[in-house]
Amino acid sequence: MTTLFSNQPGDEGLPGQERARVMAAVMTTTLMGVFDGTMINIALPSMAKAMQVQANVSVWFANGYLLSAAMTLAIFAALAVRVGYRPVFLSGLTVFTLTSLGCAMASTPEMLIGMRIMQGIGGAATLSIAPAILRSVFPGRLLGRILGLHALLIASSSAIAPVLGGTVLDIMSWKWLFALNVLPGTVSLLLVFRSLPRKPASERTPFDTIGAVLSAILLGSMVLAANSASSDHHISVEAISWSLLAVLSAIAFIWQIRRVKHPLLPPVMFKNGRFTLAALTSLACFVSQGITFIALPFLFQSVYGYSPVVSALLFTPWPIGIVLIAPHAGRWADIFSAPLISTVGLALFVVGLILLATLPARPAAWDICLRSLWCGIGFGCFQSPNNREMLSNVSRDYASYASGVLSIVRTFGQCLGAAVMGALLAINELKAVHYALWIAVVASAASVVLSVSRLRKTGLAHTL
Structure with a gap:
């Protein structure tokens, strides 16, 4: 850990002590965002009962955050280029912290949903540029290592959050799930205010307002389409409508960024084949993860008959695997080839998914845990090198x-x-889990193909 804050001749970024403060602020903010999203899902029944609303209304206590965050990710990333990281991160963290207090004080469902929407906007402002801030303050020789720690933090907090959330709900009101954000949020604000330098924006150009609106419509409609498909368990008119809007807005967004001089997202970035392949590889892998994360609870509870608590425990080895390998993978990526390491991780991930897809009819709990752990190790070996x-x-x-x-x-x-999992449930709920896991295998195998193709660009294909 001390090597992260040591200085060497020619290091770019900040000196070690200031680097440590910025890292602490970014990591704390990420921790709050992950905890907030994960713990709230557990609290939804309690919140619905306390607010005296139906379950379909309480779902928006979680979805309001996800929707507003997704709609504004690209906007804040582009805005940070024009005004700098410091004002965007400070503003987002301030909004997130204040609206956390607002959520804790909410007395009506409408007020809580409104606060959650604002909280999602604040969260998007910080999460969209957190990796970029880490890159700006750390030298390139440490980039893989710090991104590995970032991935470790996300995985470990995802594993701990359900247990912590359940503990808080056992001894206190659901309001404390939000109130607990206020103190670390305030500390992070002070750290960022003191340590993140005031750097001039790299571009003094007009903001692409049309592109921003189209990106918000695109990402928001994707979230709503996925939510409709996965919650209705049938192909509804609503899901089709949101999907159609997503396709149309995607076409319009691509047309917009190609025609304007200063687009919201510069197409020139994607002319770098290694960047584009890394992004596509990540996309395919997260499709696979998204399918699996929904399929496994159905497998454990509906097929094998485990309780929700036991199902959560059976899933825990996955994030544990990420925790065990992610820091090492990040360090290896600083020394060896990041594409090669992430490709190896993807290959392990595919094997793990095949192991889950071929579970016997009545597997032992330890067998499920080992296969889940293997998936986590593979995913952890992939994620931080690919981000680097x-x-x-x-x-x-x-x-x-x-x-x-x-x-x-x-x-x-x-x-x-x-959305894929929702469509499968709509077609045949009994066979959906089996089909879903094999589709996840195919998606992750596609990510391996993409990852191998970028090895040719680096001249490393012969090393596999």
């Missing part, structure tokens, strides 16, 4: 855009995975 590959193959001026793309492909991939 994306961020290192654009200039520092484009780091914010690359960070936004990273967040967008993750969100889009998970939403598309959810």
